[in-house]
Amino acid sequence: MDKKTGQDIPDQQRLLEAREVIKPYVHRTPVLTCSTLDQITGATLFFKCENFQKGGAFKFRGASHAVMTLPQDQLSKGVATHSSGNHAQALSLAARMRGIHAHVVMPENAPRIKVAAVEQYGGNIRFCPPTLPDREATLEKVVRETGAAEIHPYNDYRIIAGQASVAAEIYEEVTRPDILLVPVGGGGLLSGSILSTRYFSPGTRVYAAEPEKADDAHQSFRQGRFVPADKPQTIADGLRTSLGSKTYPIIMEGVTDILTASEDSIACAMRLIWERMKIVVEPSAAVPLACIMDNPVPFRNTRTAIIISGGNADLMNLPWMNQAASIH
Amino acid sequence: MDKKTGQDIPDQQRLLEAREVIKPYVHRTPVLTCSTLDQITGATLFFKCENFQKGGAFKFRGASHAVMTLPQDQLSKGVATHSSGNHAQALSLAARMRGIHAHVVMPENAPRIKVAAVEQYGGNIRFCPPTLPDREATLEKVVRETGAAEIHPYNDYRIIAGQASVAAEIYEEVTRPDILLVPVGGGGLLSGSILSTRYFSPGTRVYAAEPEKADDAHQSFRQGRFVPADKPQTIADGLRTSLGSKTYPIIMEGVTDILTASEDSIACAMRLIWERMKIVVEPSAAVPLACIMDNPVPFRNTRTAIIISGGNADLMNLPWMNQAASIH
Numbered sequence: 001m002d003k004k005t006g007q008d009i010p011d012q013q014r015l016l017e018a019r020e021v022i023k024p025y026v027h028r029t030p031v032l033t034c035s036t037l038d039q040i041t042g043a044t045l046f047f048k049c050e051n052f053q054k055g056g057a058f059k060f061r062g063a064s065h066a067v068m069t070l071p072q073d074q075l076s077k078g079v080a081t082h083s084s085g086n087h088a089q090a091l092s093l094a095a096r097m098r099g100i101h102a103h104v105v106m107p108e109n110a111p112r113i114k115v116a117a118v119e120q121y122g123g124n125i126r127f128c129p130p131t132l133p134d135r136e137a138t139l140e141k142v143v144r145e146t147g148a149a150e151i152h153p154y155n156d157y158r159i160i161a162g163q164a165s166v167a168a169e170i171y172e173e174v175t176r177p178d179i180l181l182v183p184v185g186g187g188g189l190l191s192g193s194i195l196s197t198r199y200f201s202p203g204t205r206v207y208a209a210e211p212e213k214a215d216d217a218h219q220s221f222r223q224g225r226f227v228p229a230d231k232p233q234t235i236a237d238g239l240r241t242s243l244g245s246k247t248y249p250i251i252m253e254g255v256t257d258i259l260t261a262s263e264d265s266i267a268c269a270m271r272l273i274w275e276r277m278k279i280v281v282e283p284s285a286a287v288p289l290a291c292i293m294d295n296p297v298p299f300r301n302t303r304t305a306i307i308i309s310g311g312n313a314d315l316m317n318l319p320w321m322n323q324a325a326s327i328h
Numbered sequence: 329m330d331k332k333t334g335q336d337i338p339d340q341q342r343l344l345e346a347r348e349v350i351k352p353y354v355h356r357t358p359v360l361t362c363s364t365l366d367q368i369t370g371a372t373l374f375f376k377c378e379n380f381q382k383g384g385a386f387k388f389r390g391a392s393h394a395v396m397t398l399p400q401d402q403l404s405k406g407v408a409t410h411s412s413g414n415h416a417q418a419l420s421l422a423a424r425m426r427g428i429h430a431h432v433v434m435p436e437n438a439p440r441i442k443v444a445a446v447e448q449y450g451g452n453i454r455f456c457p458p459t460l461p462d463r464e465a466t467l468e469k470v471v472r473e474t475g476a477a478e479i480h481p482y483n484d485y486r487i488i489a490g491q492a493s494v495a496a497e498i499y500e501e502v503t504r505p506d507i508l509l510v511p512v513g514g515g516g517l518l519s520g521s522i523l524s525t526r527y528f529s530p531g532t533r534v535y536a537a538e539p540e541k542a543d544d545a546h547q548s549f550r551q552g553r554f555v556p557a558d559k560p561q562t563i564a565d566g567l568r569t570s571l572g573s574k575t576y577p578i579i580m581e582g583v584t585d586i587l588t589a590s591e592d593s594i595a596c597a598m599r600l601i602w603e604r605m606k607i608v609v610e611p612s613a614a615v616p617l618a619c620i621m622d623n624p625v626p627f628r629n630t631r632t633a634i635i636i637s638g639g640n641a642d643l644m645n646l647p648w649m650n651q652a653a654s655i656h
Contacts, residue, residue, distance in 0.1 A: 030358065051606045271643060278379045278608040278639035311606035315599060320643065 002246070004150075007157035009250065010164065012199040018065050018161035019168060025064045025097060026165070027053055031173050031305075036276045041292050043299040046174045048166060051281050051311025055121070057238075058166050058189055058309050059090035059153070065162030066151045067094040075100050077147035082128075082135040084110040085238060086310055087153035092123030103148050105138045107131075113314065154188030155244030164192030170305050171201040178302035181288045183309050184208040184217045184258065185239035187247030193307070194254035204305075205256040207298070209291035211236045212260040217243055217251065221258045235319050236266055238284035238309065257298070261290035267319035269293060273308075282313040330574070332478075335485035337578065338492065340527040346393050346489040347496060353392045353425060354493070355381055359501045359633075364604045369620050371627040374502045376494060379609050379639025383449070385566075386494050386517055386637050387418035387481070393490030394479045395422040403428050405475035410456075410463040412438040413566055414638055415481035420451030431476050433466045435459075441642065482516030483572030492520030498633045499529040506630035509616045511637050512536040512545045512586065513567035515575030521635070522582035532633075533584040535626070537619035539564045540588040545571055545579065549586045563647050564594055566612030566638065585626070589618035595647035597621060601636075610641040 001008050010018065032047045050058035067079060078101030081091050088104045095102035104123040106115060107130035118125055128138035143150055152159065166189065167180060180197060184190045190208050197204050210218050214232030226248055232240040243251065261269070270286035273279060288306045292299050329336050338346065360375045378386035395407060406429030409419050416432045423430035432451040434443060435458035446453055456466035471478055480487065494517065495508060508525060512518045518536050525532050538546050542560030554576055560568040571579065589597070598614035601607060616634045620627050 056606065274608050274643060278384065280602050280606040280608060315602060315646070315648065318643070318646075321649075 002157060005156060005158060010157055010161040010195055014161055015164050015168065015196060015199060019165045021068050022061055022064045022162060022165060025054070025068065025094070026061055028169060029053055031170065032277060032279070034277050037272065037289070040272070041296065041299060042301065043292065044303045046170070046177065046303070046305040047277070047308050048170050048305060049279065049308045050166060051279060051285060051308050053310075055086065055090045055093050056310055056312040057086035057090065058163060058307070059086040060093060061165050062154075062159035062162035062188060062192075063087065063090035063151065064094040064097070066156065066158040067091070067098050067100070069158060070098075070100075070149060074149050077149065078102060079151045080139060080142050080146065080148035081105070081151050081153065082139040083153055084114055086312055088114070088123060089117045089121055089312075091151055092118050092121035096122040101146070101148065103142045103146060105135055105142060107135065111314070117312075152244070154186035154241070155246045157246060159188050160192045160195070160246065160250075162192070163189045164196040166307055167193040167196035168200055170307075171196070174303070174305050176201055177204050177305040179205050179207055179299065179304040181207045181209055181291070181304055181306045183236075183239055183284055183287045183307065184210050184251070185214075185284070186241040187217065187243045187251050189307065189309060190255070191247040191250040194250055198254065206254060208251070208255050208258040209288040210258055210260050211239055211266060211287055212262050214240050215260050218258040218260050220248065221252065221255065224252075234266070235263060236284040236287050238282065239287060259291040259295045261287055261294045265290035265294050271320045279308070280311045280313055281308050282310050283319060285309045285311065330485060333484060333486060338485055338489040338523055342489055343492050343496065343524060343527060347493045349396050350389055350392045350490060350493060353382070353396065353422070354389055356497060357381055359498065360605060360607070362605050365600065365617070368600070369624065369627060370629065371620065372631045374498070374505065374631070374633040375605070375636050376498050376633060377607065377636045378494060379607060379613060379636050381638075383414065383418045383421050384638055384640040385414035385418065386491060386635070387414040388421060389493050390487035390490035390516060390520075391415065391418035391479065392422040392425070394484065394486040395419070395426050395428070397486060398426075398428075398477060402477050405477065406430060407479045408467060408470050408474065408476035409433070409479050409481065410467045411481055412442055414640055416442070416451060417445045417449055417640075419479055420446050420449035424450040429474070429476065431470045431474060433463055433470060435463065439642070445640075480572070482514035482569070483574045485574060487516050488519045488523070488574065488578075490520070491517045492524040494635055495521040495524035496528055498635075499524070502631070502633050504529055505532050505633040507533050507535055507627065507632040509535045509537055509619065509632055509634045511564075511567055511612055511615045511635065512538050512579070513542075513612065514569040515545065515571045515579050517635065517637060518583070519575040519578040522578055526582065534582060536579070536583050536586040537616040538586055538588050539567055539594060539615055540590050542568050543588050546586040546588050548576065549580065549583065562594070563591060564612040564615050566610065567615060587619040587623045589615055589622045593618035593622050599648045607636070608639045608641055609636055610638045611647060613637045613639065
């Protein structure tokens with residue numbers, strides 16, 4: 001039981017309730033297939049396209065669940081978070097939809113494009129020096145001053161229950177896939193996927209996909225103990241975070257394996273998805289396909305569902321412009 | 329009546345037959361919407377996404393119709409065309425599906441990526457010097473030697489009947505839009521769209537979208553006589569061709585207006601579509617949205633369907649990397 005939110009690990013009933021709560025707000029995203037990528041991987045792949053989600057990423061599901069279930073007496077005080085990524089946009093958008101304030105602490109050096117996106121969705125930005133202690137201290141100050149409810153990007157059962165809706169939707173369209181492959185950063189999406197699989201497709205094995213250069217979840221799984229991320233340098237900027245205290249145990253119990261991919265393979269997979277599927281995906285969203293390319297054996301002759309986590313790519317800075325990402 | 333193919337302007341029955349012929353081969357592509365682009369344009373827009381079509385463009389519809397209706401005694405001799413673009417890929421793919429040869433005449437200086445795409449689909453490439461007379465002469469030679477049936481990229485009623493299926497599918501999902509906006513190069517897609525509109529959504533007005541720098545159709549419409557393209561320099565490489573003898577009269581009779589867009593607006597619209605809709609589209613496919621941005625009045629408060637013609641963009645050479653394409 002989480003004392004701050006009064007929540008426990010979501011059970012089947014809670015997952016179903018979360019889906020009902022967010023249904024009026026989220027897009028039901030399509031599941032796409034691609035015969036060329038099937039040929040390349042020797043698997044039958046189903047891509048759940050959360051790059052088409054509102055705010056451009058799955059993050060809106062968790063954020064809207066947290067915001068829409070906020071207690072009545074909290075509404076006037078709003079919500080708060082520190083994030084420079086998709087969660088900040090998602091929370092701002094969800095808050096605007098409910099007509100409440102979202103306070104977003106961002107580092108001074110956040111990319112202009114991400115600041116603009118949060119502003120566009122109506123978030124109140126508070127800048128701080130670009131270190132984690134500064135971000136946390138600034139967020140504490142904002143919460144103290146405003147009384148806003150802190151909504152953590154992944155270490156929160158309301159967020160996990162919202163992200164779980166991605167896998168639940170997959171299982172309504174793709175009957176009992178052999179494998180569900182999910183990118184892992186802080187583990188909110190992966191935890192939710194594991195819970196949905198337990199209740200809605202128990203025969204499906206859940207694999208996680210992580211950059212080699214941010215392999216804290218892989219190391220934690222291998223070593224059987226929590227290993228934090230150590231100065232991750234990957235282009236998959238959404239996957240640089242460490243697991244949290246609520247996501248770690250769900251993942252250790254429920255994941256079949258955590259695979260990694262090289263930076264070259266991530267860039268190559270991203271380009272393949274753009275070229276072959278004609279969709280814009282961010283580097284983090286290409287990590288699952290990159291993991292299949294780097295670890296093909298478990299996927300051969302399987303029906304594998306993949307979560308495309310988001311599409312907020314920087315169109316001025318594409319990885320294949322800078323490195324020799326040869327197409328396999 | 330076209331003496332070479334024995335065909336006439338397709339009537340309603342012919343359009344319905346064409347749809348049945350190609351149905352097992354083509355993707356039924358989705359119709360997407362985007363609230364941000366609705367806000368920017370003041371219209372309600374429906375995007376028919378032929379970038380998701382096989383071969384990455386609508387061209388596969390016409391090509392597969394021509395190939396699948398080829399007379400039995402022609403099969404052993406195959407088909408031929410000269411093209412360096414999407415038609416070459418589409419014809420090669422359709423021919424492979426029917427198990428026949430496709431001979432493709434391409435200029436020696438064709439981009440490596442386009443040559444590779446035709447090869448991948450199994451087309452037999454014959455290179456020639458990069459002038460139109462050379463291409464036509466080489467094609468004549470190939471046809472003489474092989475007996476292959478020439479399939480022109482747009483000036484052919486079988487092609488027009490195939491391309492007409494795009495608009496027909498739109499009208500099944502979007503009931504009676506006020507406007508259908510179609511990019512125009514050689515006019516195959518536009519002619520087919522006009523015919524489908526006449527039979528399946530007669531109240532809808534058909535507008536065409538053309539680059540300012542390749543405005544031969546616009547000039548033809550304004551002057552009431554055929555004006556050929558004069559050294560077109562547009563980034564919308566799919567729209568550099570002139571109208572044909574079969575597309576010109578259908579367009580002149582059926583189009584409400586032919587609008588043009590500047591190069592900056594095309595680059596800006598392309599980027600907006602990538603950023604906001606998270607789909608990969610080629611420059612030609614962004615010309616309709618660019619035309620709305622440059623000519624907003626006819627579209628305000630209308631329900632407008634737009635054909636996204638293709639997604640075969642060169643990912644190494646994106647227009648916003650080279651010019652100051654400011655987002656409006």
